[in-house]
Amino acid sequence: MLLHGATPLPGAERTLRFLQQRRVEFLLLTNGGGTSESRRVRQLSKLLETPLDSRQLVQSHTPFRMHAQSAGMETVLVVGGAGDSCRAVAESYGFADVVVPADILARWPAVAPFSDPLAWTKYARPVADGKKIDAVLCFNDSRDWMRPLPSLLPAVALAPG
Numbered sequence: 093m094l095l096h097g098a099t100p101l102p103g104a105e106r107t108l109r110f111l112q113q114r115r116v117e118f119l120l121l122t123n124g125g126g127t128s129e130s131r132r133v134r135q136l137s138k139l140l141e142t143p144l145d146s147r148q149l150v151q152s153h154t155p156f157r158m159h160a161q162s163a164g165m166e167t168v169l170v171v172g173g174a175g176d177s178c179r180a181v182a183e184s185y186g187f188a189d190v191v192v193p194a195d196i197l198a199r200w201p202a203v204a205p206f207s208d209p210l211a212w213t214k215y216a217r218p219v220a221d222g223k224k225i226d227a228v229l230c231f232n233d234s235r236d237w238m239r240p241l242p243s244l245l246p247a248v249a250l251a252p253g
Contacts, residue, residue, distance in 0.1 A: 094120070100140055108142040118148065125152040126173030126232030128181055153181065153231040160186030167191060169225045172232035176215040181231060195219045 094104040111118050120136065129146040137144045153172075159165050160182075167189040170182045182190045197204055198216030 094140060098139060105141050108140060112142070120144070120149045122149070123152050124232065126177055126181070128184060129154060153178070153229070156182070156229050156231070157185040165226050167224060167226050169228045171228065171230045178231040182229070191219060191223070191225065
C-alpha cells in the first residue's frame with residue numbers, strides 16, 4: 093500500500109525511487125478504477141512525486157480490456173464511476189456499444205422512481221427497445237449505489253425471449 097486516500101504513506105516515494113534506480117520491474121495494483129490508466133498514473137505520479145508509466149498500473153477494470161473484441165461482447169452495460177467516465181474508459185478499450193445505467197433510466201425512468209434525473213440525464217444516450225446486453229461489467233463503485241441495481245432488470249429484459 094502506497095497511499096491512504098490521497099496521502100502517501102511514509103517511505104512510499106523512497107521505496108518507488110529505490111525500485112526504479114535498481115531497474116526492478118513492478119506493477120501497481122488497485123481495486124479502484126473509474127478513470128483511464130493514464131489519468132490515474134498522472135495522479136499517482138504527482139501524489140508520490142515519482143514518474144510512473146501507465147503500463148505499470150492495473151486497475152479493477154483493466155482486465156476487461158482484453159475482452160473488448162471478444163465475440164459476444166458487442167453491447168455491454170458498464171456500471172460504476174461518476175457521470176459517464178466509465179463509458180469513456182470502456183470505449184477507449186475498444187468496446188463498440190457501451191450502455192450505462194443513465195441510458196436505461198432515461199429510457200425507463202420508472203425503474204428508479206426516486207432517482208434524481210438531474211444527476212444522470214446529461215450523460216444518457218438513447219437505448220432502443222429490444223437491445224440485447226451481452227455482459228454487465230462493474231468498472232468501479234457507483235457514486236449512486238442504488239441507481240445501477242434496478243437498471244439491471246430492464247437490461248436483462250431488453251433482450252427478447
